[in-house]
Amino acid sequence: MPRAGSSLFSGFRVLGLYSNHVPHALRYHMKHREFYVVTSVGQSFHTFNVSRLGIVSVSNSLADDITCLAADRMLVFAASGTTICAFARNKEVVMRYHGHKHDVRLLLPLGDQLISADSGGDVIVWDVQGGDIYLQLNFDPGTFDVSAMMHPSTYLNKVLLGSSQGALQLWNIKTSKLLFTFPGWSAAVTVLQQSPAVDVVGVGTATGRIIIHNIRLDETLMSFTQDWGPVSTLAFRTDGPPIVASGSPQGHIAFWDLERKQLVAQQRNAHRTAVAAATFLHGEPLMVTNGADNAIKVWIFDQEGGGARLLRCRQGHSAPPTTIHHHGNDGKNILSAGQDGTLQSFSTVHERFNKNLGHGSISKKKEKNKKKGLAYEELRLPAITAFASGVTRQSDWDGIVACHRGRLTATTWNYQRCTMGAHHLKPPAVRRDAVATAVDITSCGNFALIGLSCGRVDVYNLQSGLHRGCYGDDEKAHSGAVRGVAADTLNQLTLTCGSDWLLKFWRFKTRKQEDQLKLSASPASMRLHRDSGMLAVALDDFTLAVVDIETRRIVRKFAGHHGNVTDMTFSPDGRWLVTTAMDCTIRTWDLPSGSLVDCFLVSMAPVGVSMSPTGDFLATAHVDSLGIYLWNNRSLCGPVGLRPLPADYQPVEETLPGVSAEEAAEELKSEEVDDAYQSAEQLGEQLVTLSLMPESRWKSLLHLDTIRKRNKPTAPPAAPPTAPFFLPTVPGLTPQFALPPTTKEDTQSKVLRWGSLAQRSEFGSALESALESGSFDRPLQILKECGPSAVSVELTCLTSEGGGDNNLLLGFIHMIDRMLASGRDFDLAHAYLALFLKLHLRTLSQDAVAMEALIHLSSRLESGWAELQGSFNQSLCLLSYTKSALL
CATH class of the missing domain: 2.130.10.10 (YVTN repeat-like/Quinoprotein amine dehydrogenase)
Known part of the structure; x- marks a missing residue:
């Protein structure tokens, strides 16, 4: 199956x-x-x-x-x-x-x-x-095709509709009535935007005209015209300056002053494609824009003359990437070259580590080119077709070399400075129609190998950019176009393949040919795994050949693709070869067994593939897709049974991965916090929950006598020598305060009279009610609100000597039993029970009903502690095992 x-x-x-x-x-x-x-x-x-x-x-x-x-x-x-x-x-x-x-x-x-x-x-x-x-x-699209929609500010239940025919209609959506029709300006309405002023709206048309119109008076206040085509978006500043911004399909943004009624600034090439939308933040000099060029930009208005500058940006490729490679040995960065001509680095850890190395240019001397009348945009290099990178000497000089579409000269790039390098690598005395087709950087990072369409392979020094020689006696390594170049780990051997069906082996230092291998078809590309010495060559007949560079023989041949093989990559250990082809399949070949072990379909044909040096992720790039897709290697997470697949195996389509929200959790808290997690009262039957009350509220219950003895006053309280001012006075000529009569017994005795204890407390009443209802939540809540001394008084008053009776004692035992059964307030239950037994154990021993309830409570205590002891022992055993394994 x-x-x-x-x-x-x-x-x-x-x-x-x-x-x-x-x-x-x-x-x-x-x-x-x-x-x-x-x-x-x-x-x-x-x-x-x-x-x-x-x-x-x-x-x-x-x-x-x-x-x-x-x-x-x-x-x-x-x-x-x-x-x-x-x-x-x-x-x-x-x-x-x-x-x-x-x-x-x-x-x-x-x-x-x-x-x-x-x-x-x-x-x-x-x-x-x-x-x-x-x-x-x-609406009839032939007479009124709705193309824009807006709610006028302060117009209750009103909606303003714009049409492709140019007319505008104001509707009341509550009564379903057409209130007014604006004839328009003989141009299709593309955008409607409310201005900060009531009754005034901005109207953008397909002819590039911008109309500021008062819909209450049906009066046009002013109008502007941009020369860049239809108005794609409108935005009004709300932080003070009367500015309206208009976007165009060419990616330019114009800023118009509504007071002076003129153009005050413009932002050319704000986006590489049409500006999809522009919005000013309310009360701030910031504007957010986005476009089809896969970019979100935030602009700040702090320039003289009302101009804007780019404050922050999130931007990917505006055209699909064609070539991808992992950069570095940690597998956290992926270099990508796209059809938009940019070279970018994407981080697999977090997007804040992304880098944009920008576009390549023919000349960096902008001022000199301006004098010649050349625009900087016209000097941009074409898209990169192939590149190689190295990290060994990237801190000393440029570590990336790239070939461009239709150009002979290769360029260098600096990863750390995120700029194009200082050297243009061009071979001497080569015909002009030659094009750089293949490139590689040696493992030491000192040399670059570049193959040309005329069959030439040149060596350059990356530090100086100087040409160091070429391969072949007549300065031609192959009679056809070079399809791939590579150098081994120790810079002893150079491998090249060309459209002449030959794979050649050269000495790197002397540049002399040592051997060659005839292939069964013209090679399309090749990939060398330096650690294992295995060289994979993709042929034009959709087959693959794996060559051992030590024995210089073909050791494996793979067939199964039904389209051109677009890219290949080895696993870090050299065991697997992952290939992609235009038949929309991604296949994994096992080199030791020489069989296909994994194959799956994707919805878009893959054009690039790269496996991280750590082997945890596989990165792919696809036709008509702007993103780079990461695939997790399941073999690192657990055992994966890989069996050889039959020749007639029909792969199943895999859904392309989407953006993960895990990165969002690292970046910021979630925007919505209304669904905050509410902890359950009790997690499980075998677990217990503590009360989370301060330890002083229950730990000192058994030591109240010691605390009272320690806090006992050393002398009895004495009457104050002078009375306070609020006491009554004795009538007479000389003012005297009337002190209350006191006796010696009152000043020395602190024993409360029986009358003050004769009335049943609130806890006693609640406990008596709980015996009838069966719910002990109310008396437990009263005890939680009491301090240690108050708890001692409440428990003392449960007996008949304190104003209670034996039913209250039984009720308290039932309350403790209910607390232990629920598993909640585990610490309070044991503290209250210990104090209760200390105060009333002699009285309880004479009551048969109470003793039966205590025996039942004792069995519950023993079973509960046995379960907890088992959980403790299991946890301690696991911790000991983990510590011993780490040591």
Whole structure:
């Protein structure tokens, strides 16, 4: 029977996903006093805090991609297809709204209601709590296609709708009446935004025009026009300066002064793609933007002239990554080169350790290029097709070498400075149509090997960037394009393979050929595991060949892929070879047995794969995906039975992992704390719970006589020599205070009279009521509120000499029995029982009913202590074993 998915790898999480083309939603948490931004990443959304752009939570995935987002004080609303889902605590779905027949594209929370509009012309008003449809409006998309929606401030139950035809309509959603129609400005409305001034709204059109309009007077106050195409977003500053920001599909943002009615600043290339949304934080000079370039940015307005600068950013690849490699020996960083031309480093520990090494440029001299009339954007290098990295000498000089698409020159990069390096590695006297195709860095970190499409392999010194020679007698190592280069651990052997079907072995120092091996097909790529000396070569006929560089023979051949092999990686011990291909499979080959031991399908074809040097994670990059996916190695967590798979094995598809919320827990506390954990009163029947009261309240009950003796006064109290001012005076010419008559007996005796003890106490009354009802919570609560001396007095008064009777003694025994049976207040029960027996043991021995109750209580005490003793012994044994194992 086929196994369900992979038995060796399980999805862990994805790195480098932050935003897409869906406009973000901004929330303010009253309890945390912090802003949160919600962005979509496909079928789920992420929540970041604006203060540090740290991820707070990750939502559960929906069936389809999210088309629009909205948020109110408590919930986040996400539309996926025709369904709208309400998320609580930014994670789980608590309500689904069904009723649309077309894809939902607009959402607007309004108090206890939610307004949604779809592409078919339906506008539905929902009851948020019940999920019922409160009102439904139908528009003809040919005459009024709803393209924007806004609630005017202070307009109760009013919604302003914008259309692709240019007209605007003001509706009352409570009475379902059309209040007013604005003819528009002969251009499709793309965005509506409320301004800080009441009755004034901002309207963005498809022609790039921005209109500031008073909807109460139907009067246009001013208008601007941006030259970058349609207005994608509008935002008004609320911290003082009258500024409105407009976004464009080209990624530029313009800032317009509403008082001077002119453009005051612009932020070009704020995003590499269209600006999906821009929002000003209320009362702060901060603006949050997001775009389809997989970036969230926070801008601060502290520049002269009203300009903004980038304050913080979370950004991944804006185009799918093509090549990935682990950097370093700890397996915590993954270098990734994408089609967007950037080289980035993603941390598997936490996203705050991510690095962006930026774009490569032809020349760093910007001022010189400006004089020539060349823009810096035009000098960017093409995307990286292959790169190699080393950590041995990265603190001394550049440790990364990269080849670019369609270019002969290779570039160096510095990982620690996060910049492009100082050297451009270009071979001398080479035809211009040659292109760098393969690269490798020696294990010592001093040399770089670069293969070209013309068959040449050159050696460069990384410290100086100088050319140190090339392989081959006629300066050509192969008669065809070089597909791979590698050097062994001790820099004694260099291996190259080319499109001439040859694998050649060279002496590294003399650069003389020693041997060659004829392959069965043209090689596409190769990968060397330096520790084991195994070289894997992927061939164009979809097969794999493993060569032992010591014996220089093919020791393994693997066939099974039904598409071009895109990448390969070895496990740290060299036992497994993991390959990816365009047939959407990830296969693991066991080299000692020469068999396929694991295979699974993914929804998108993988183009890059890398296993960490520690062997804990497998990283993959996929077609049309901006993230890097991590797979957990199950063999490190427990025994995994790997059996050879048959030749006709049909793999099962594995779901690509999503973003993990564990990182959010490390970053910050959860945004919602309403679901705080409430501890149970009692965890189990065999466990006991202490009262958590101070030890002085129950430990001193058996030593009250000693405490009284120690605190006994040394002399009797004496009358005050002078009376206080509030005492009555004796009438007469000379004022004298009237002191109360005292006797010698009153000044010396402290014995209370019988009359003060004749009345039954509150505890006695509660205990008598508990005997009838069977609930002893009330008398126990009274005892908990009393101090040690008061507890002694209450227990003393239970006998007939103290105003009680024998029924109260029996009731107290039942109360202690109930406490021991429940397992709660374990310490108080034993302390109260010890004092009770000390005071009344002689009286209880003469009562047969009370003695029977005490015998039952004694058996319960013995069984309870036996269970606790067994638990103690088991815990002590386990601790002793653990300590001995560690030593």
